Amino acid sequence: MLDEKGISKAVIARLPRYYRYLGELIDNKVERISSNELSDLMKVTASQIRQDLNNFGGFGQQGYGYNVRYLYSEIGRILGLDQTHNMIIIGAGHLGQALANYVKFEKRGFRIIGIFDIDPNLKGHTVREVKIQMLSELPDFLKNHKVDMATLTIPKNSAREVADMLVANGVKAIWNFAHIDLNLVLPKDVIVENVHLSESLMCLSYNLTHARREHKDC
Amino acid sequence: MLDEKGISKAVIARLPRYYRYLGELIDNKVERISSNELSDLMKVTASQIRQDLNNFGGFGQQGYGYNVRYLYSEIGRILGLDQTHNMIIIGAGHLGQALANYVKFEKRGFRIIGIFDIDPNLKGHTVREVKIQMLSELPDFLKNHKVDMATLTIPKNSAREVADMLVANGVKAIWNFAHIDLNLVLPKDVIVENVHLSESLMCLSYNLTHARREHKDC
Numbered sequence: 001m002l003d004e005k006g007i008s009k010a011v012i013a014r015l016p017r018y019y020r021y022l023g024e025l026i027d028n029k030v031e032r033i034s035s036n037e038l039s040d041l042m043k044v045t046a047s048q049i050r051q052d053l054n055n056f057g058g059f060g061q062q063g064y065g066y067n068v069r070y071l072y073s074e075i076g077r078i079l080g081l082d083q084t085h086n087m088i089i090i091g092a093g094h095l096g097q098a099l100a101n102y103v104k105f106e107k108r109g110f111r112i113i114g115i116f117d118i119d120p121n122l123k124g125h126t127v128r129e130v131k132i133q134m135l136s137e138l139p140d141f142l143k144n145h146k147v148d149m150a151t152l153t154i155p156k157n158s159a160r161e162v163a164d165m166l167v168a169n170g171v172k173a174i175w176n177f178a179h180i181d182l183n184l185v186l187p188k189d190v191i192v193e194n195v196h197l198s199e200s201l202m203c204l205s206y207n208l209t210h211a212r213r214e215h216k217d218c
Numbered sequence: 219m220l221d222e223k224g225i226s227k228a229v230i231a232r233l234p235r236y237y238r239y240l241g242e243l244i245d246n247k248v249e250r251i252s253s254n255e256l257s258d259l260m261k262v263t264a265s266q267i268r269q270d271l272n273n274f275g276g277f278g279q280q281g282y283g284y285n286v287r288y289l290y291s292e293i294g295r296i297l298g299l300d301q302t303h304n305m306i307i308i309g310a311g312h313l314g315q316a317l318a319n320y321v322k323f324e325k326r327g328f329r330i331i332g333i334f335d336i337d338p339n340l341k342g343h344t345v346r347e348v349k350i351q352m353l354s355e356l357p358d359f360l361k362n363h364k365v366d367m368a369t370l371t372i373p374k375n376s377a378r379e380v381a382d383m384l385v386a387n388g389v390k391a392i393w394n395f396a397h398i399d400l401n402l403v404l405p406k407d408v409i410v411e412n413v414h415l416s417e418s419l420m421c422l423s424y425n426l427t428h429a430r431r432e433h434k435d436c
Contacts, residue, residue, distance in 0.1 A: 012424055016417035020397065043402050079420045080427030094319060098312030104416060110423075149422065173426040175419060179238060184261050191429055193422035197413065198322060199234035201393060202297045204367065204411040205328075206230055208391040209298030211409055 007055050014052055015075055017042065022072040034065035084109045086146055090162055091153035092117035092132045095177060099151055100127040110149070114141055142169035149173040156180045225273050232270055233293055235260065240290040252283035302327045304364055308380055309371035310335035310350045313395060317369055318345040328367070332359055353380070360387035369393040378403060
């Protein structure tokens, strides 16, 4: 077992990117790679790579480099991708359906077991064999199923209420696309990952606007 | 005019969040706010708020606080939201349509003027009055329209080729949802904002996995 204590947030945030590059190396039948080669590929310094990975005990061998498949599976394990996470999606609009349709999530252990909406026209439709249910059916569903994560692709106005109901029924992790910082309003033991797409678009806008004035900073 | 030189990336990345909270204050008819009140709301320290805003010359008055509407419009201007950005979307799947349907983007000056896909079944369909065109029509479209930004909601495998074509035709900013770091492969003067949804989901998974072991770090 590796010691994962006290790892900084910045290091953890970089792990999914290592995982992605290592997955591509596996697809390309690369079996081992040095920190210098990985550095060229990912455009981060080799020393940063070594430092990042040393946080988890280090996976490389002097003169050999990293075993790609081993490193991939260890980082996957650290990220919790070796486990199955039962996920539900609240909001079966385009964004909710886009996420439900993304096959790769399932490959990584995120298993969509329920999709909910308030639009009666969607009732009974299926997305990848998962039936869309009405939001009113959610409390019962939560009582009868183990739900690890809920994805919220609903408008900001209803997000707080739905999140409170999820939490009251034992859901501990929320992937939140609504434009509200749910982490600030939910109990501290609930894990929230906010994705604010409009803020990402504003960053692009900032950079474009300021590039024209020869600034590039966001 | 405010001096915006040398602003750190971290400060800029926080601006869209200020903008969102100020917009909500306006909706709630709040006319002025102190840094302490804003601090309570946003859960960042008042001193951080003052420091962040001082980068742009400072907008507050001792004993008065900030004029909400003025600060909102100034931050909007800094983010480039006072301008209209013509945007196209490449990939009219669920994610592309979700973004195209998001009315708020239009309100903030992001005007969708074209949607492109390779699926002939989508040809001629419209999303919010914008006709879906075939990708083969894109080069001509780019020659005849001023396109400021392109949103890529297409698979990784075709993203590089499409991005190269966009850049060859003068597009300078890409909002990239494909799982490839386009910023590493495109010319330096092209602005790329990557949104890697699966990496965000992995962060959630990390935190959930480690919360169970009483770590919470991502």
